[in-house]
Amino acid sequence: xxxxxxxxxxxxxxxxxxxxxxxxxxxxxxxxxxxxxxxxxxxxxxxxxxxxxxxxxxxxxxxxxxxxxxxxxxxxxxxxxxxxxxxxxxxxxxxxxxxxxxxxxxxxxxxxxxxxxxxxxxxxxxxxxxxxxxxxxxxxxxxxxxxxxxxxxxxxxxxxxxxxxxxxxxxxxxxxxxxxxxxxxxxxxxxxxxxxxxxxxxxxxxxxxxxxxxxxxxxxxxxxxxxxxxxxxxxxxxxxxxxxxxxxxxxxxxxxxxxxxxxxxxxxxxxxxxxxxxxxxxxxxxxxxxxxxxxxxxxxxxxxxxxxxxxxxxxxxxxxxxxxxxxxxxxxxxxxxxxxxxxxxxxxxxxxxxxxxxxxxxxxxxxxxxxxxxxxxxxxxxxxxxxxxxxxxxxxxxxxxxxxxxxxxxxxxxxxxxxxxxxxxxxxxxxxxxxxxxxxxxxxxx
Amino acid sequence: xxxxxxxxxxxxxxxxxxxxxxxxxxxxxxxxxxxxxxxxxxxxxxxxxxxxxxxxxxxxxxxxxxxxxxxxxxxxxxxxxxxxxxxxxxxxxxxxxxxxxxxxxxxxxxxxxxxxxxxxxxxxxxxxxxxxxxxxxxxxxxxxxxxxxxxxxxxxxxxxxxxxxxxxxxxxxxxxxxxxxxxxxxxxxxxxxxxxxxxxxxxxxxxxxxxxxxxxxxxxxxxxxxxxxxxxxxxxxxxxxxxxxxxxxxxxxxxxxxxxxxxxxxxxxxxxxxxxxxxxxxxxxxxxxxxxxxxxxxxxxxxxxxxxxxxxxxxxxxxxxxxxxxxxxxxxxxxxxxxxxxxxxxxxxxxxxxxxxxxxxxxxxxxxxxxxxxxxxxxxxxxxxxxxxxxxxxxxxxxxxxxxxxxxxxxxxxxxxxxxxxxxxxxxxxxxxxxxxxxxxxxxxx
Numbered sequence: 001x002x003x004x005x006x007x008x009x010x011x012x013x014x015x016x017x018x019x020x021x022x023x024x025x026x027x028x029x030x031x032x033x034x035x036x037x038x039x040x041x042x043x044x045x046x047x048x049x050x051x052x053x054x055x056x057x058x059x060x061x062x063x064x065x066x067x068x069x070x071x072x073x074x075x076x077x078x079x080x081x082x083x084x085x086x087x088x089x090x091x092x093x094x095x096x097x098x099x100x101x102x103x104x105x106x107x108x109x110x111x112x113x114x115x116x117x118x119x120x121x122x123x124x125x126x127x128x129x130x131x132x133x134x135x136x137x138x139x140x141x142x143x144x145x146x147x148x149x150x151x152x153x154x155x156x157x158x159x160x161x162x163x164x165x166x167x168x169x170x171x172x173x174x175x176x177x178x179x180x181x182x183x184x185x186x187x188x189x190x191x192x193x194x195x196x197x198x199x200x201x202x203x204x205x206x207x208x209x210x211x212x213x214x215x216x217x218x219x220x221x222x223x224x225x226x227x228x229x230x231x232x233x234x235x236x237x238x239x240x241x242x243x244x245x246x247x248x249x250x251x252x253x254x255x256x257x258x259x260x261x262x263x264x265x266x267x268x269x270x271x272x273x274x275x276x277x278x279x280x281x282x283x284x285x286x287x288x289x290x291x292x293x294x295x296x297x298x299x300x301x302x303x304x305x306x307x308x309x310x311x312x313x314x315x316x317x318x319x320x321x322x323x324x325x326x327x328x329x330x331x332x333x334x335x336x337x338x339x340x341x342x343x344x345x346x347x348x349x350x351x352x353x354x355x356x357x358x359x360x361x362x363x364x365x366x367x368x369x370x371x372x373x374x375x376x377x378x379x380x381x382x383x384x385x386x387x388x389x390x391x392x393x394x395x396x397x398x399x400x401x402x403x404x405x406x407x408x409x410x411x412x413x414x415x416x417x418x419x420x421x422x423x424x425x426x427x428x429x430x431x432x433x434x435x436x437x438x439x440x441x442x443x444x445x446x
Numbered sequence: 447x448x449x450x451x452x453x454x455x456x457x458x459x460x461x462x463x464x465x466x467x468x469x470x471x472x473x474x475x476x477x478x479x480x481x482x483x484x485x486x487x488x489x490x491x492x493x494x495x496x497x498x499x500x501x502x503x504x505x506x507x508x509x510x511x512x513x514x515x516x517x518x519x520x521x522x523x524x525x526x527x528x529x530x531x532x533x534x535x536x537x538x539x540x541x542x543x544x545x546x547x548x549x550x551x552x553x554x555x556x557x558x559x560x561x562x563x564x565x566x567x568x569x570x571x572x573x574x575x576x577x578x579x580x581x582x583x584x585x586x587x588x589x590x591x592x593x594x595x596x597x598x599x600x601x602x603x604x605x606x607x608x609x610x611x612x613x614x615x616x617x618x619x620x621x622x623x624x625x626x627x628x629x630x631x632x633x634x635x636x637x638x639x640x641x642x643x644x645x646x647x648x649x650x651x652x653x654x655x656x657x658x659x660x661x662x663x664x665x666x667x668x669x670x671x672x673x674x675x676x677x678x679x680x681x682x683x684x685x686x687x688x689x690x691x692x693x694x695x696x697x698x699x700x701x702x703x704x705x706x707x708x709x710x711x712x713x714x715x716x717x718x719x720x721x722x723x724x725x726x727x728x729x730x731x732x733x734x735x736x737x738x739x740x741x742x743x744x745x746x747x748x749x750x751x752x753x754x755x756x757x758x759x760x761x762x763x764x765x766x767x768x769x770x771x772x773x774x775x776x777x778x779x780x781x782x783x784x785x786x787x788x789x790x791x792x793x794x795x796x797x798x799x800x801x802x803x804x805x806x807x808x809x810x811x812x813x814x815x816x817x818x819x820x821x822x823x824x825x826x827x828x829x830x831x832x833x834x835x836x837x838x839x840x841x842x843x844x845x846x847x848x849x850x851x852x853x854x855x856x857x858x859x860x861x862x863x864x865x866x867x868x869x870x871x872x873x874x875x876x877x878x879x880x881x882x883x884x885x886x887x888x889x890x891x892x
Contacts, residue, residue: 256702
């Protein structure tokens with residue numbers, strides 16, 4: 001990226017110390033709000049409030065949401081009550097709901113009386129939407145029109161609506177009951193004759209999502225149709241908000257990080273890696289490591305009672321269980337990502353399982369060959385060495401099967417498939433791998 | 447999602463069989479292009495060409511890019527030469543470059559003479575951009591203006607430019623040498639007095655990316671500033687294209703899937719899980735399983751020569767190596783995701799390593815406690831049982847260290863950190879875990 005006007009914290013501190021209001025105002029009003037937030041993040045809370053205080057509240061409300069959410073919370077907690085109300089009122093509806101969602105209900109009830117009644121109603125409505133739903137992603141600020149106006153009138157009306165709406169490039173056409181009947185782009189309005197009717201220019205019956213629709217479905221829909229924003233309706237098909245492209249992009253990026261962390265058995269941090277406290281990290285990692293430890297302990301107990309008495313079989317233990325764990329991890333990750341991108345659905349389970357059984361057989365066969373060659377070195381006879389390739393084949397097939405079944409089972413139980421993380425698949429395959437190894441050894445060696 | 451007009455393949459097949467041109471035209475022209483592509487995907491190539499043939503080439507070019515890329519390639523290969531040229535000419539510049547990038551250069555040279563000279567030049571320029579760069583994501587269709595025109599004139603000019611440009615909501619202001627001097631939104635033009643000059647309305651010195659900038663950096667910049675599109679400039683600061691929000695969203699979604707697959711040691715499929723051929727899947731998974739098998743074989747050979755002669759130590763082998771592998775996986779995933787989202791950078795390595803050493807000590811200590819309790823059951827004396835907690839502590843610390851060092855080392859070597867996937871971390875930690883276990887047992891038990 002090529003940024004304009006790189007500004008350093010020391011210069012900013014100097015302006016703050018000298019009370020250089022003109023300098024501060026220039027910095028806070030001329031750069032992109034995201035840039036202002038980014039380079040002032042290193043200041044302390046009091047200094048940030050001093051910087052924000054140099055510009056009107058509308059500008060403050062543009063800059064504020066670009067601080068990381070955890071920082072916004074700290075700033076709100078350190079703010080004077082008399083500047084809190086105007087700032088929250090001026091913030092975009094979705095940004096302010098995201099912020100207030102971070103507080104417990106007592107704190108929210110303390111803040112709400114500071115803002116105007118219409119805003120209060122709006123905030124309560126957005127806060128009541130379940131997490132990870134379309135409602136939690138949407139903003140209530142959008143441009144709307146009735147169908148009977150002309151393109152010329154429409155543009156004139158937008159001039160008055162525009163300052164209050166986040167996005168004016170799609171205009172939603174509503175009937176008298178605020179039901180969504182069409183959508184018209186600003187592009188179409190500009191290109192049309194000024195006398196053309198919106199009802200003739202609009203696209204009827206536009207694609208929409210319901211307010212309770214899950215986040216992933218909203219993302220898939222917007223991505224599939226390349227929309228700038230997608231309308232959100234309630235049970236009566238009335239427009240209640242829109243989800244914009246930038247919020248979807250943020251949701252996808254956050255979701256990808258959360259999923260990757262879940263797959264590696266870390267509870268999603270929800271904050272930047274370097275910012276998370278060591279205590280938080282220890283907890284979010286330790287709790288899963290302990291659970292995994294417990295399953296590994298069961299494996300150890302099985303092994304302690306296993307009659308794998310031939311000494312030459314022991315060095316192959318890690319090899320056998322790693323083969324199952326690795327192939328199981330591959331299957332689990334492929335199924336988890338395919339479910340989350342919408343490449344496959346729960347209903348495809350027979351196809352998925354068929355694929356994984358075939359792949360398990362092929363991959364197990366592939367690894368069985370070097371396994372047999374290695375076993376020939378240590379086994380007393382070529383016949384005895386067969387224990388290793390047979391076990392590898394069985395364990396890999398089991399790994400792919402378990403790796404694909406578990407995420408599907410989680411999805412069908414309404415849970416996040418990413419919770420059925422790779423270390424869990426490994427832990428289960430480790431345990432069953434030892435059981436299979438023991439059984440195969442008993443059958444082959446007698 | 448609530449879709450309008452669900453249409454079924456059998457109905458469509460009937461229209462095709464009956465040669466119902468009116469019905470086909472209605473289907474292909476009234477729905478969103480993405481919907482047309484989606485529900486016609488189940489048809490064979492000849493049927494799709496018949497459906498597309500019912501509408502003008504401009505509409506065909508809107509629908510075509512919504513088929514999966516692999517399908518687009520098959521369709522192009524099965525197409526009549528005389529319809530290929532007009533279709534490729536009519537497609538958006540970025541979509542057609544994405545498609546042609548899938549063919550080898552011989553096939554591209556065969557197709558290029560079919561399109562007009564200006565288009566040919568544009569295609570060659572886009573195809574010359576390195577993969578995963580801003581240039582490979584951008585389109586060359588954008589709206590531009592000189593600075594000296596008025597808002598009223600600007601809107602009039604947009605009316606003539608609009609049909610050819612993908613995005614008219616940001617207009618790029620260029621000087622006589624096509625250098626980027628500013629950016630003005632359609633919103634600002636609409637809200638301004640018609641006599642206001644663009645040079646007074648535009649934001650000067652806008653944020654931009656260079657054509658060779660890596661994809662991740664483009665994503666981060668667009669996401670940070672919530673832009674609809676970001677301008678791409680060459681070395682002389684001349685505007686060469688724009689990257690739009692929808693292409694960034696697609697890139698992020700594809701990138702997240704690729705990363706997850708790499709982390710699980712699968713070469714990115716690059717196509718839908720259910721569509722990938724079994725042979726392709728076997729190769730993309732088998733190659734890494736074989737590499738991992740080789741490292742596990744080394745572990746087995748070390749174990750075969752290890753003097754862990756006390757029988758009670760053997761059942762703890764999987765437990766010890768799983769503890770190291772799991773904590774190593776957590777560290778690797780956290781560092782990989784933090785690097786890819788831009789939450790941390792290569793220069794932060796001393797902080798990252800310090801964190802991971804501290805966490806390794808805490809997490810290792812946490813697991814050492816139940817490890818000691820379990821060891822007491824099997825060990826001959828409480829002193830001998832100390833082998834297990836000491837090994838766990840050392841292995842977990844090693845796991846977190848290796849899990850964090852390897853992605854950093856890969857990034858500093860200019861490689862994708864996700865390549866240093868979890869199974870590799872496990873494989874290395876498995877091997878070192880056995881070595882540590884042997885050493886600790888020798889020291890404690892003599």
